[in-house]
Amino acid sequence: MGLMAIPAAPDVLEDRDVRVEEQVPRPWQTVVWNDPVNLMSYVTHVFREYFGFDLPHAERLMLAVHHDGHAVVAEGAREQMELHVQAMHDYGLWATLRQVPR
Amino acid sequence: MSGPRTVVLELTRMEAAHLAGLVSQFAELLDGARSTSGDPAIARLVPDAYADDAAAAQDFRDVTEQDLLERRREDAGRVLASLHDATLLPDAPEPAGDAALELIELRLDPEELRSWLRSLAAIRLVLATRLGIRTEDDHDVDDPRFGIYDWLGYRLDGLVQAASEDD
Numbered sequence: 001m002g003l004m005a006i007p008a009a010p011d012v013l014e015d016r017d018v019r020v021e022e023q024v025p026r027p028w029q030t031v032v033w034n035d036p037v038n039l040m041s042y043v044t045h046v047f048r049e050y051f052g053f054d055l056p057h058a059e060r061l062m063l064a065v066h067h068d069g070h071a072v073v074a075e076g077a078r079e080q081m082e083l084h085v086q087a088m089h090d091y092g093l094w095a096t097l098r099q100v101p102r
Numbered sequence: 103m104s105g106p107r108t109v110v111l112e113l114t115r116m117e118a119a120h121l122a123g124l125v126s127q128f129a130e131l132l133d134g135a136r137s138t139s140g141d142p143a144i145a146r147l148v149p150d151a152y153a154d155d156a157a158a159a160q161d162f163r164d165v166t167e168q169d170l171l172e173r174r175r176e177d178a179g180r181v182l183a184s185l186h187d188a189t190l191l192p193d194a195p196e197p198a199g200d201a202a203l204e205l206i207e208l209r210l211d212p213e214e215l216r217s218w219l220r221s222l223a224a225i226r227l228v229l230a231t232r233l234g235i236r237t238e239d240d241h242d243v244d245d246p247r248f249g250i251y252d253w254l255g256y257r258l259d260g261l262v263q264a265a266s267e268d269d
Binding site for chain 2: 036037038039041042045048082085086089090091092094095096097098
């Protein structure tokens, strides 16, 4: 009886922490940063051609990059975001990936 | 989805020759290039993929850098090939000035167009590094290199518009 009762409370707490961590994996993001060189029309074109965004969506993201300094253009698995970042570099855009900030 | 289409680009032989010169210099810069050489222009073409994780950035670089630079070389080669005929001045008796200002038409298929867009954008990045452009206000009208930079921007913008027409 005594053996079963004593350690119960801390174990349950630990388990719960692990479970919460597993249930909420933080996805990754592709972030495009503003630079003074790339033309606004070119950045919009890249977003449309590569991501397949429609013109309003692509322009909204381009303007976010321009005015806010950066924009999240995609979110998902890390490997997928690495492919996106490589593609952005291929176009000459300045892009990084990161895990969704806590 | 806006896929590039075949576009017709009109430019003078003189422009074509200047452009071919720039793209040739770009190709020379890329020859054997790697980010560890310390050239900020090359570094700008293959930036860090992770801002706060140097080890992950290096791993990413190990996998992608040479592919990215090789593709730049292929792009430059494709642009030079499409410019080749345009840069040949005819052996005609007319004054050289007339031939240089002669308008020529280049037909760029979708693959060529993509190489042109990427190359013009990349060459502007290289020039901007050399010119020390850090903000949109960094512009010296007395420096002729800014003229080339602006002209490339004008040509790139025109090609982007042509690529996006009818969308």
